[in-house]
Amino acid sequence: MMIDCAIIGGGPAGLNAALVLGRAKRSVIVFDANQPRNAVTQESHGFLTRDGVKPDEFRALAHQEISKYPSATFQQGLVTAVHKQENSFEIVVAGQPAYQARTVILATGLKETLPEIEGIHDFYGKSLFSCPYCDGWELRDRPLIAIAEEHAFHAKLIWNWSRDLVICTNGHQILTDEQKEALRKKEIQVIEDPIRALVGKNGQLERVIFANQREIQREGGFVFTHLFQATPIGAELGCEMNAQGGIVIDQLGRTSVPGVYAAGDTSLDAPAQLIIAAAAGSRAGAGVNADLVENDFR
Template structure:
């Protein structure tokens, strides 16, 4: 065990965790990042919506951030997996799968989510390459194309209406009987959007590019891309749950606006908090959590100096 007490251990080295590390590093805090290297967006070729970095490869963004963090010797990165978090009074003991142990005053969980994709043959081959969850991230590249919309709950109707902003050549695939009010099918049809309820047999693609959606009756619908409403994502890291952190209605860990959970000193940011917040959102939450934590630590240090 490293007996030196750290200010912050950040679990997860994505945009949220790295952003928090930058703020805290520049605040003269001793910080450790522990990242097991399985980000949610690892299948994505390009990330969008981050000012000055639009279209950047997610892995390239991580490499740039890590390189810049080398300017701060008080920030250290470990490519390991956290397997245990223990709270002792006002400190945490964080242990990795290699047996490395850290004592820290604060913990930030920025581990994101894991997508549970539909059990449709061929879906995994296109996900992140031509079928996506977020039109704000990838709608521009698919604008005007013949697109598939995958989903089967009432929210899929406003989701389809939103996608109409990027393309009016849409087909909604519910992969079974539609679970929403039939009147909405008529509303979509009035905008030339068909609703296909026949179960999907498979997606045909080439090199990750969607070509056809084929139903169990053998019908084939030519599509060049698509969007899915619900990837039924789950937490990539369950230790906060073991510490008593509740889930919110989005499937993220419950916390306040700054990421603070009900457990003192434990913060959750990014997708782990929101289910999906996007690249720019994760960076912003990391910055905000870093500022809040540094302020807390500065006030604690001030009081300690007076004792």
């Protein structure tokens, strides 16, 4: 059976695209491997009417709302490849028969790697986070650390939530003298020594130990992660990529490949926030429907 749109990824972008397309009477399947990058997230913030929502609760509510539209369905499974055909796409799902779709929305999101620091995984998602807009309020006015092995000067943003801030580059010499002076004037301490370990209990950071045995007391903070595409499907289809490794899209989620759209964090051009990803999914859904209408008129 030929469906109107295959949505690969069941995060906020894919789910909102499914809602828009379901309401447009389009046949759509959301393929979800259930491997979200925010698996460590306990609460999501910044989404109006859903501030502080637990990811599982958000997902359950979304599924409930989308299920009201009979042409929108869900399929558990990992999409391993998408093959472009003459007027459609073949969706290859591990352990399942292939699906056929007129269009594809890549809402596959990103993966991330953390700095190689002993103990960092014990605190990530509990007292160390990646987005100050998502978790800065909860850490406000506390002694914080920003761990940044690149773009360290951007960590000054965290100063907005706490004046007691230490920026650590974990042994990387990446700040200019001018940047260090600007941080010093705001009483932001910079430590360029390698970090040996992070110490605390039950996910709550307490101390940072450096390779030279120096220790500082911190109660939480933020870590700059390295982000990359969760799947190579976009690149394999020939989608144009930007300098950051994100998929290039227009205002309605169209990629450089006709019939292929992308939504959410895949573009790497906006903060990784729930509400931004959902809005991108809404735009991509509208883009798919508009283009299908145009195609049917031809």
